[in-house]
Amino acid sequence: MSELNQNTDFLYPFIEGTETDVDALLTDLAASARGKAEVSARLQQASLEEYEEDLRAAGIAMSDRFARGGRLYTFGNGGSSTDAATLASLFCRPVRGRAVPAWSLAADQAVVTALGNDVGFELIFSRQVIAHSRPVDVAIALSTSGNSDDLIRALSEAKHRGLLTIGFAGHEGGSMSTSEDVDHCFTVHSQSIHRIQESHARIGFRLWSIVQEETERRVADLMAAGSRAPGGIR
Amino acid sequence: MTTTEVPTTLIGTDLSDDLASASLALARRFHTGATLWVISPQWEPHAHHVAVEFVHPVLMGKRALPSVALVEPDPVSQARVATRPGDVILAVASADDVQVLDTMRRTPAWGAQTIWIGFGARPPAGSADHVLWVESDDPMVPATGRFVLMYHLLWELTHVCFEQPGVLEVKTEDSTDEVCVTCSDEGRLAEVVEPPTPDSTTALVRTGEGEEPVDVSLVGGVRPNDLLLIHAGAAITRIDTTEGLA
Numbered sequence: 213m214s215e216l217n218q219n220t221d222f223l224y225p226f227i228e229g230t231e232t233d234v235d236a237l238l239t240d241l242a243a244s245a246r247g248k249a250e251v252s253a254r255l256q257q258a259s260l261e262e263y264e265e266d267l268r269a270a271g272i273a274m275s276d277r278f279a280r281g282g283r284l285y286t287f288g289n290g291g292s293s294t295d296a297a298t299l300a301s302l303f304c305r306p307v308r309g310r311a312v313p314a315w316s317l318a319a320d321q322a323v324v325t326a327l328g329n330d331v332g333f334e335l336i337f338s339r340q341v342i343a344h345s346r347p348v349d350v351a352i353a354l355s356t357s358g359n360s361d362d363l364i365r366a367l368s369e370a371k372h373r374g375l376l377t378i379g380f381a382g383h384e385g386g387s388m389s390t391s392e393d394v395d396h397c398f399t400v401h402s403q404s405i406h407r408i409q410e411s412h413a414r415i416g417f418r419l420w421s422i423v424q425e426e427t428e429r430r431v432a433d434l435m436a437a438g439s440r441a442p443g444g445i446r
Numbered sequence: 447m448t449t450t451e452v453p454t455t456l457i458g459t460d461l462s463d464d465l466a467s468a469s470l471a472l473a474r475r476f477h478t479g480a481t482l483w484v485i486s487p488q489w490e491p492h493a494h495h496v497a498v499e500f501v502h503p504v505l506m507g508k509r510a511l512p513s514v515a516l517v518e519p520d521p522v523s524q525a526r527v528a529t530r531p532g533d534v535i536l537a538v539a540s541a542d543d544v545q546v547l548d549t550m551r552r553t554p555a556w557g558a559q560t561i562w563i564g565f566g567a568r569p570p571a572g573s574a575d576h577v578l579w580v581e582s583d584d585p586m587v588p589a590t591g592r593f594v595l596m597y598h599l600l601w602e603l604t605h606v607c608f609e610q611p612g613v614l615e616v617k618t619e620d621s622t623d624e625v626c627v628t629c630s631d632e633g634r635l636a637e638v639v640e641p642p643t644p645d646s647t648t649a650l651v652r653t654g655e656g657e658e659p660v661d662v663s664l665v666g667g668v669r670p671n672d673l674l675l676i677h678a679g680a681a682i683t684r685i686d687t688t689e690g691l692a
Contacts, residue, residue: 237607237613
């Protein structure tokens, strides 16, 4: 068939060779986009199913800490730092549900460059954990390799100080998946940094949903107890 | 439980076609020296993610491309100063974002091509050169990774285009975005740079081709950044820049 097509090119001299190339390229690009999106959707679904139980445990623990006044710190490098910022926004500025204090430790360029310049890049997050955190807080680190030194150091510092520590990893999980300093590690099994980040977003969203459900349940229980005991819930 | 279900089709046929066209257009613009400016007034981290994607590719050997997130409180002013003719402006925003609507409206006068990523109700037809839209009204979409997937694919497909240098050259007659209007009946969009002095009716305006003087006696009382439609050296009407403002 392709041989036939090749041999009829001379019959259509008005069709530019490049025009044919462009049409073929656009068709290929569109098919490639759909294929990659399917891979991403399957990976996201598989990750959610694999970690549902542990996500629930982590979400309940987070909700408990928020109820006791805990704050959330998120951090990552590069694209993952922006995903960490999106996750922090989801917790502190949600479109619906209860807002809780959360911020990305990469957000302040003065702090990040001061620490990077003065004490070393591997300490940009751990020094902030030392400065900001109390034992009731939560730390979430996002790394597609699971090996970023600055993240591992911050998670260890956080664990040392009593924080709940959560890691989002990729590939084979790296040192994040084996570290005793990480309470919950969610490793997305893929070799593609892009597909891993897309699943990280989905896992983060699931985690937030569980925290919201848990918080609503806690609030409902408190209010029910309050209405049974006039004079207050204490 | 519904919250644990990932939609099986994240990119449908129409959206994949839109992504393909946008990627080729973006690759062609980069090929001629464009910078990609990114704005996302509601979701600033998405603007940063797009920029780092292009500047520092995740795959070894892919070329670093100029892309900058514009995240100051007034993205219109920031984009106005930054943009040169031939550049591309990408917005990640909902269709009712007034700052993005205003930016998009002005881009023909800046000579920039536009890509708009968002969800929910679509922006008015013609608002941007390429509209990459998630067909969902779920307000949580910006936090579920669907925009991340969208600009990841935009980056991946743009680099596929670079592997086929033959498609990057655009002949003038094939081009839909660089139509020569010098002699046509069409008006061109212009943004006022310097209003006339008190004893003159000539203003300096900016169009997609650069700066030029135009007579503004027909429209009168122009101020900096006013949008005008110009034709044959004269401003013929003023464009409403409050359209879309609630």
